[in-house]
Amino acid sequence: xxxxxxxxxxxxxxxxxxxxxxxxxxxxxxxxxxxxxxxxxxxxxxxxxxxxxxxxxxxxxxxxxxxxxxxxxxxxxxxxxxxxxxxxxxxxxxxxxxxxxxxxxxxxxxxxxxxxxxxxxxxxxxxxxxxxxxxxxxxxxxxxxxxxxxxxxxxxxxxxxxxxxxxxxxxxxxxxxxxxxxxxxxxxxxxxxxxxxxxxxxxxxxxxxxxxxxxxxxxxxxxxxxxxxxxxxxxxxxxxxxxxxxxxxxxxxxxxxxxxxxxxxxxxxxxxxxxxxxxxxxxxxxxxxxxxxxxxxxxxxxxxxxxxxxxxxxxxxxxxxxxxxxxxxxxxxxxxxxxxxxxxxxxxxxxxxxxxxxxxxxxxxxxxxxxxxxxxxxxxxxxxxxxxxxxxxxxxxxxxxxxxxxxxxxxxxxxxxxxxxxx
Amino acid sequence: xxxxxxxxxxxxxxxxxxxxxxxxxxxxxxxxxxxxxxxxxxxxxxxxxxxxxxxxxxxxxxxxxxxxxxxxxxxxxxxxxxxxxxxxxxxxxxxxxxxxxxxxxxxxxxxxxxxxxxxxxxxxxxxxxxxxxxxxxxxxxxxxxxxxxxxxxxxxxxxxxxxxxxxxxxxxxxxxxxxxxxxxxxxxxxxxxxxxxxxxxxxxxxxxxxxxxxxxxxxxxxxxxxxxxxxxxxxxxxxxxxxxxxxxxxxxxxxxxxxxxxxxxxxxxxxxxxxxxxxxxxxxxxxxxxxxxxxxxxxxxxxxxxxxxxxxxxxxxxxxxxxxxxxxxxx
Numbered sequence: 001x002x003x004x005x006x007x008x009x010x011x012x013x014x015x016x017x018x019x020x021x022x023x024x025x026x027x028x029x030x031x032x033x034x035x036x037x038x039x040x041x042x043x044x045x046x047x048x049x050x051x052x053x054x055x056x057x058x059x060x061x062x063x064x065x066x067x068x069x070x071x072x073x074x075x076x077x078x079x080x081x082x083x084x085x086x087x088x089x090x091x092x093x094x095x096x097x098x099x100x101x102x103x104x105x106x107x108x109x110x111x112x113x114x115x116x117x118x119x120x121x122x123x124x125x126x127x128x129x130x131x132x133x134x135x136x137x138x139x140x141x142x143x144x145x146x147x148x149x150x151x152x153x154x155x156x157x158x159x160x161x162x163x164x165x166x167x168x169x170x171x172x173x174x175x176x177x178x179x180x181x182x183x184x185x186x187x188x189x190x191x192x193x194x195x196x197x198x199x200x201x202x203x204x205x206x207x208x209x210x211x212x213x214x215x216x217x218x219x220x221x222x223x224x225x226x227x228x229x230x231x232x233x234x235x236x237x238x239x240x241x242x243x244x245x246x247x248x249x250x251x252x253x254x255x256x257x258x259x260x261x262x263x264x265x266x267x268x269x270x271x272x273x274x275x276x277x278x279x280x281x282x283x284x285x286x287x288x289x290x291x292x293x294x295x296x297x298x299x300x301x302x303x304x305x306x307x308x309x310x311x312x313x314x315x316x317x318x319x320x321x322x323x324x325x326x327x328x329x330x331x332x333x334x335x336x337x338x339x340x341x342x343x344x345x346x347x348x349x350x351x352x353x354x355x356x357x358x359x360x361x362x363x364x365x366x367x368x369x370x371x372x373x374x375x376x377x378x379x380x381x382x383x384x385x386x387x388x389x390x391x392x393x394x395x396x397x398x399x400x401x402x403x404x405x406x407x408x409x410x411x412x413x414x415x416x417x418x419x420x421x422x423x
Numbered sequence: 424x425x426x427x428x429x430x431x432x433x434x435x436x437x438x439x440x441x442x443x444x445x446x447x448x449x450x451x452x453x454x455x456x457x458x459x460x461x462x463x464x465x466x467x468x469x470x471x472x473x474x475x476x477x478x479x480x481x482x483x484x485x486x487x488x489x490x491x492x493x494x495x496x497x498x499x500x501x502x503x504x505x506x507x508x509x510x511x512x513x514x515x516x517x518x519x520x521x522x523x524x525x526x527x528x529x530x531x532x533x534x535x536x537x538x539x540x541x542x543x544x545x546x547x548x549x550x551x552x553x554x555x556x557x558x559x560x561x562x563x564x565x566x567x568x569x570x571x572x573x574x575x576x577x578x579x580x581x582x583x584x585x586x587x588x589x590x591x592x593x594x595x596x597x598x599x600x601x602x603x604x605x606x607x608x609x610x611x612x613x614x615x616x617x618x619x620x621x622x623x624x625x626x627x628x629x630x631x632x633x634x635x636x637x638x639x640x641x642x643x644x645x646x647x648x649x650x651x652x653x654x655x656x657x658x659x660x661x662x663x664x665x666x667x668x669x670x671x672x673x674x675x676x677x678x679x680x681x682x683x684x685x686x687x688x689x690x691x692x693x694x695x696x697x698x699x700x701x702x703x704x705x706x707x708x709x710x711x712x713x714x715x716x717x718x719x720x721x722x723x724x725x726x727x728x729x730x731x732x733x734x735x736x737x738x739x740x741x742x743x744x745x746x747x748x749x750x751x752x753x754x
Contacts, residue, residue, distance in 0.1 A: 149483035153506035250485045313527035319481055321514030321541040321592065335531040 040339075043416040050412020056405030060398075064119035073117045075369040080108035085388045103390035105380055111391060115398050118371035122402065125287050125356035125365070125372075126349040132291025133298050134345055140295070141302025142337075144256045146329055147249025148303075149310055156325065158193040161247060165189020168239045172232035176221040181232075184216045185239055192243040206244045213240020257303065260296035268293045269358055276364045283372070286365045290355045294348060301344050305337040312336075339417035343410055350406030357399050373399045426498055427454040428632050429478070429600060434492035436470070436477050436656075439485065443705040447473040449656035450492075452731075457599065460626060460633045462643030462664075464679065465653035466701055471636050472522075474653075475602050477502075479513050496600075515545040518593035522605040524585035528577035534561075534588050535573025541595045560591040564621060583614035587621070594625060601626075602634045607642060619646055640683055644668060649738075652676050655702055655712035658731065662739035672734050672746040674717045711744070719745045 044050045067073075086095070088103040102111035152160070169185025192209060199205035217236020221229040245251075263271070275289035309315065310333065318328050359365040360374025368375070373395040380391035436448040448470040455461050463471045476482045478494050478501065494501040501512060521527045528537060538557040542548050548556065554573065561569035564587040577585060586606060593601055603622065607615040619642055626633050635646055643650055643664070650667045652660040652675065660673040671677050681695035699716040702708060710725040711717070717724070723744045731740040734750070743749070 149485070151480065151484040155506075248485065313521045313523055314529040316476075316481060317519070317521060317527045317589070317592070318529070318540075319513065320479060320519040321595075322510040322512070322544050323514075323540065324510065332529050332531075336529070 040413075040416045044412050047412050047415060049408045050416065053405050053408025053410070053412055056401055057409055060119060060402050060405065061123065063116060064123055067116040068120045071113075071116070073113060073371075075114075075117075075371055078107075078109045078113075078369070080104075082108065084108045085383060085386075085391065087388075088390055102394045103388075105376070105391045106383060111376075111394050114371040114376060115373070115394050118373045118376060118395065119398065119402075121283055121366055121370060121372040122353055122356060122374075122399070125283065125290065126353040126402075126406075128287045129290035129294070129352040129356070130345055130348045132288065133294040133348065134341070136291075137295040137298025138302050138341065140256050140260075141299040141304075142306055142329055142333065144253035144299070145303040145306025146310060146325070146333065148253040148307065150249065150319075150325070152249050153325065154193070157196065157247070158190050160252060161189035161193040161243060162186045163189070164247070165192075165239070165243055168242065172217045172221070172235040172239070175235070176217075176224050176228050176232045178220050178224070181216060181220060181236075184220075185213070185236075185243075188212060188216065188240060189243050193247075206241050209240040209244030210237045211240070213237050213243070216240075253303070256299065260299050263293070264296045269355065272355060272359065273362070273364060276359060281364050281367065283366045283370065286356055286359045289359070290352050293355070294352065297348065298341070298344060301340055302337060305340050306333055309333050309336045343414045343417060346406055346413055347410035350403045350410065353399065353406070354403050425456075427495075428457045428459075428497065429455040430493075430495040431474075431478070432493040432495070434474060434477060434494065435490040436473055436482065436487060437490055438487050445704045446707055447487075447656055447704060448477065449707070451653075451656075451658055453651060453658065453661060455600070455632055455634065458626075458630045458632055459649065460635065460647045462647030462650040463634060463636045463653060464638060464640055464643055464650060466638060468701060468704070469653045470656035471653050472604050474656075475519075475604055475634060475636055478602065479517055479519070480509060481513075481519075511545070514541050514593075514598070515596050516598050517600045517602065518596070518598040520586070520589050520593050520601065520603045520606045523609050524582050524589060525609070527589055528580075528585055530577055533574050533576055534580060535575075538573075538588065538592045538595055541592050545596045556595070557591070560595055561588065563594070563625075564588070564591045565617070566591075583610055583617065586610060586614075586618055590618070590621065590625075594629070597629060598631060600632045600634065602636070604636045605638070606635075607639070608637070615642070622646070640679060652679070655704065655707065657712065657728070657742060658740075659713070659742045660740065661731070662735065663737060666735055666737075666739040670735065670739070670750075672739070672741040672749055673743050674719050674745075674749060675713050677749070678716075711742075719743075719748060721745060 045054070084104065085106055086100060086104045086108075089098075089100045092098055098110075100110050100112065102115060105111055105114070147156075163186070165188050166182050166186035169182045169188075172185075173179055173181035188209070199208070213236040214233045215236070217239070218229045218233020221232040266274075272286075272289040272293045275292060276285055279285040279288065315328060315332060318332050323331075356365055356372070357374030357377070360372045360376075361378035363375070363378055366372035366375045376395040377392060377399075380388065380395075384392055430453075432452050434448055434451045435446075438445040438447055451470075451474050463475070465471045473482060473487075477489055478496075480489070480502065482489075489502055492502070496512065496517065501509065504512070528534065535554065535557050538560060539550075539553040542553040542556055546553075546556075557573055558570040561572060566572055566584055566587055572580075577588075580588060590606075601622070606622075607618050610618065622633060622635075623646055625631075633646075635643060637643060647664055649663055650661065651658050652667065652673065654675050660667065660671075660676045662670075667676060668680065671680060675697070678695065678697035682697065684694055697716055702712045702715065708714060708725075709727070710723075711728055714720050714724050721744060723729075729742045729744045731742045732746070733739065734741050734746055
């Protein structure tokens with residue numbers, strides 16, 4: 001068989017469509033499964049902006065990873081006051097006996113070395129923070145979107161209410177410092193779902209569950225102090241009343257999305273700072289804070305994509321052949337919402353890195369001797385007025401480059417994965 | 424008397440939307456025997472699809488709700504089954520084919536994968552067996568070179584082929600009832616005829632019952648044993664095909680038949696169309712929902728909805744106060 005480029009095969013295929021004779025062989029050649037992802041990849045690498053983004057991102061990742069594993073650096077011992085704030089030096093001289101292509105900082109540390117090593121921390125923050133928000137937000141969005149229009153089974157209702165009961169029970173348990181309350185409220189939630197037809201729709205049901213909640217919250221807390229018992233008893237009553245309602249999928253979706261709205265109502269940096277203040281400073285805590293703050297972005301994006309996919313007839317068809325909900329969600333819906341998720345993840349890494357840098361700048365991110373781009377900026381901006389531009393410019397440029405790289409890549413991905421762009 | 428395959432009793436379905444409660448199905452009752460082909464006809468929005476989806480609880484809940492009624496399949500009420508039991512019925516005993524072949528296959532998987540999925544859910548076949556069976560099914564529905572086409576993605580299939588693949592999927596577990604929800608509406612006429620022939624042949628060979636939902640009276644005339652005519656969520660006329668076509672007793676059915684173009688008519692004869700629009704399902708009138716468009720209106724029509732009455736000697740039911748007058752007019 002002659003070797004054909006895909007384009008010429010396509011043309012030939014069209015021409016022979018009516019004759020049927022050669023179609024089998026040509027079809028066979030075409031059937032090198034050009035899946036959506038292969039197509040998207042080809043579109044991606046053929047776009048200039050995506051090429052630039054891909055280049056920047058892979059260059060920075062490569063140098064960072066290589067440095068992390070093959071260039072030893074101990075920030076705790078890196079200190080040399082004699083070399084304080086020296087400008088970039090390419091040729092060693094009397095004053096600066098070693099090469100510092102990016103200059104040195106206020107403690108005489110080589111900035112090039114710290115920029116290269118700082119990239120590891122910065123990238124980690126970006127990736128881990130986005131993973132946190134992607135997994136939690138994505139799952140919430142998938143479930144919320146799915147159950148908004150598909151009836152929950154009894155088992156799913158029970159699981160949901162056990163979860164919600166435990167989640168709400170966290171508050172009184174925390175106040176009374178009795179972790180067992182979480183379990184008890186989760187059980188109450190499970191009971192509410194299992195006996196969903198018991199006194200359904202009557203006020204007696206609400207009163208009953210509120211009373212049980214009050215007993216759990218207040219009764220247990222009596223061992224602590226009467227005042228705590230009053231507070232947790234009231235909370236328990238409210239939780240019981242809430243659990244007695246017939247919680248269905250649309251209510252679940254509503255609750256989740258309103259919670260997301262609440263998170264979004266705070267300026268995201270302010271919220272991240274508040275979370276770090278609550279958890280304490282440190283790189284890991286910064287990751288968690290940034291991750292939590294961007295959960296709503298993913299939850300809303302995934303939910304809206306799921307809502308449009310759920311309406312498709314193939315979901316109805318999957319249901320009509322008797323497939324279970326888990327299989328429908330992960331086999332049929334998930335692959336079809338993957339492209340917006342991919343784009344958002346890429347863009348999200350960029351903004352997470354930026355947020356991490358901001359936290360670092362404020363001294364809330366990496367703990368001092370650790371190199372991290374934002375923290376390096378925060379350490380050095382005071383010396384800008386005395387002319388030490390290099391201590392600020394190089395980490396700053398690094399942040400700018402990596403964020404630019406991820407944004408370009410994200411934009412390229414969006415174009416590549418957008419089905420409307422398909423030729 | 425033998426137990427019918429499917430018996431629906433007083434099924435009522437509503438949708439709770441921001442604009443109010445939509446009464447989509449308002450007390451539908453009928454029986455479907457084994458091996459029977461039932462045509463369900465009516466305009467868009469008359470509740471024919473919704474009632475069919477409700478049989479397997481496939482309507483989206485919320486906003487939909489099945490308010491009352493029973494759907495007895497082999498005497499079991501499908502509306503009360505636990506989800507796991509319902510899953511066995513879905514696809515295993517009742518299968519469905521949908522209207523739009525363009526969106527009823529998942530673009531992310533090959534056609535073969537999707538047919539095999541139904542087989543692995545219900546028949547517990549292993550990969551190779553499932554693949555063999557899928558290829559068999561695809562060639563059964565008339566797709567040439569079936570084994571190789573299993574690895575094609577839906578976009579490599581034409582509309583008619585996709586609908587065939589859907590039918591293959593539906594037939595994979597040899598259901599005793601096939602619900603076809605306007606399966607030919609989105610296809611062109613020659614493909615339509617092929618699909619109708621295919622279903623006819625498969626129905627004969629497998630002896631399965633078919634519920635064929637359409638607004639095309641021509642198709643049902645060819646295929647069905649019995650017809651339900653639906654309007655505004657009610658069955659307004661039901662009977663054998665001949666009765667519906669030759670001894671029409673409901674003014675709406677008359678209108679539907681009148682709006683079909685016919686070859687044997689004198690050239691220049693005007694098509695009769697039914698004036699007006701179907702009623703708003705949020706605010707149904709007190710009496711018969713067809714009053715606003717009917718030419719036979721009497722006082723009782725405005726007062727209350729007529730019950731389904733038997734007007735012939737063999738299960739010909741009509742919900743109209745004036746069927747006797749219409750019968751006289753026709754005679």
